[in-house]
Structures are given as structure tokens and as C-alpha cells.
Amino acid sequence: MGDADITLRHLARRRPGDLARAFVPEGHRTEVVGWVDSQVTNIERRLDKALRLQVDGEPRVLHVEFCFALRDDIPDRVLEYLGFLFAALRLEAPGEPVPPIESVVVVLSGRKRRLRATGQRSTAWPGRPFSGTHFRVDAVYQRTVAELRARGSVLWLVFTPLARDATAAALREVVAEIHAGAKAAAERAELYTALLVMAAIDPWGIICGRSSSTWWRTRKRGCSGARRLSER
Numbered sequence: 001m002g003d004a005d006i007t008l009r010h011l012a013r014r015r016p017g018d019l020a021r022a023f024v025p026e027g028h029r030t031e032v033v034g035w036v037d038s039q040v041t042n043i044e045r046r047l048d049k050a051l052r053l054q055v056d057g058e059p060r061v062l063h064v065e066f067c068f069a070l071r072d073d074i075p076d077r078v079l080e081y082l083g084f085l086f087a088a089l090r091l092e093a094p095g096e097p098v099p100p101i102e103s104v105v106v107v108l109s110g111r112k113r114r115l116r117a118t119g120q121r122s123t124a125w126p127g128r129p130f131s132g133t134h135f136r137v138d139a140v141y142q143r144t145v146a147e148l149r150a151r152g153s154v155l156w157l158v159f160t161p162l163a164r165d166a167t168a169a170a171l172r173e174v175v176a177e178i179h180a181g182a183k184a185a186a187e188r189a190e191l192y193t194a195l196l197v198m199a200a201i202d203p204w205g206i207i208c209g210r211s212s213s214t215w216w217r218t219r220k221r222g223c224s225g226a227r228r229l230s231e232r
Contacts (some may be wrong), residue, residue, distance in 0.1 A: 018153035075121035103135035111201035
């Protein structure tokens with residue numbers, strides 16, 4: 001994932017509430033407590049992908065993984081991380097119950113055919129009841145621009161270049177929405193940068209395809225604007 005993972009994690013840490021609200025069912029009161037920032041020292045593994053929440057006054061933990069594609073090893077990675085996360089939460093509050101944990105894998109590219117909404121990794125013997133973990137799959141690249149806009153945050157607007165119906169015209173509108181919705185010039189520049197990082201993934205061949213000439217003009221304006229804003 002490289003730059004994409006770093007960029008998305010940085011934005012998520014700036015807007016944790018917007019991240020969480022996309023995955024908490026509507027109608028539930030959600031409060032962000034903070035990020036889990038523990039470390040399993042014996043293997044030097046940081047646990048900074050999980051968000052502490054209060055949902056209707058009850059403690060919850062949201063674990064989010066950004067991945068370029070839903071590779072075969074992703075379920076293994078989710079299960080591994082959950083094991084470390086569960087151990088760290090137990091150590092932080094000995095004798096207290098570990099809050100329920102929900103895992104979500106946000107997928108940026110992949111096959112055209114719809115991905116399943118859930119994934120799993122079983123550790124049980126064949127023929128025995130399921131043992132392991134289930135996780136949600138949020139294939140943002142298979143969503144529409146309207147669906148991403150409906151999440152109501154500039155955080156999710158940066159994913160619009162991945163949408164299956166993205167067009168240069170829609171992306172120009174998104175740039176304007178980011179300009180209006182960013183909290184400050186520095187955040188606006190970061191959002192523009194993230195938008196361009198997502199555009200470079202181009203899972204549907206849209207950005208480098210039929211609308212390429214228009215998009216690249218938009219991209220150049222966005223880059224220049226981001227530089228100007230970041231220098232203020």
C-alpha cells in the first residue's frame with residue numbers, strides 16, 4: 001500500500017468520527033474516545049489501527065484495515081491483528097471484559113464482480129463448528145460517487161476517483177466540495193493529496209482512459225492549489 005496507506009491513516013486520525021459513523025448503524029449515538037495506541041513489545045507490533053468508541057453509551061472498538069486489493073492473505077492478517085489487539089486490550093484493563101471488536105477491510109481495487117460484504121478466517125478443524133473471525137468488506141471502488149458522497153464527509157470524498165462511475169466532471173465537483181468542507185488550509189492540501197493518490201490507483205481505467213485529458217487538467221489545478229494552500 002505504501003503512500004496510500006500512510007495518507008489514508010493520517011486522514012482517518014484527523015477525522016475519526018467520520019470514519020466511525022460510516023460503520024455504525026444509523027440511529028445509534030456514537031462518541032469517539034480515541035485511538036488504541038498500544039504496542040505488543042515482545043514482537044514490536046504497533047496497534048494503531050483500532051478506534052475506541054462509545055455506542056449508545058457502551059464501549060466498542062472499531063478496527064479498520066485499508067488494502068489495495070482483497071488478497072488471499074488479508075483474512076490471515078485480520079485474524080493476526082485481532083489476536084494482538086485483544087491481548088493488548090486485556091493487558092490495559094486486567095479483570096475487565098474486553099469491548100466488542102468490529103473489523104472492517106476497506107478495499108481500494110480488485111475484480112469487477114461484486115465482492116462479498118463479509119469475509120472470514122476459520123481456524124477450526126474441518127467438520128467442526130466455526131472458530132475464527134468474520135470481518136466486514138467495504139469495497140469503496142465498487143461504490144458510486146453518490147454513495148460515497150452520502151457518507152457526509154470530506155474523508156470519504158477522497159475515495160471518489162475509485163468509484164465505478166467516476167468522471168472528470170464529478171471529480172471537479174468533488175474538488176470544490178473538499179475546498180468548501182475542509183476545516184483549514186492544511187487539511188485541504190492533505191485532502192487534495194489523498195484525492196490524487198487515489199486517482200493514481202484508477203481501478204476502472206477511467207482516469208487514464210476516456211476522460212484522461214480533462215482529468216489531468218483538473219489534477220494539475222488541484223496540485224497547484226494544494227501547494228498554494230500549504231504555503232499559506
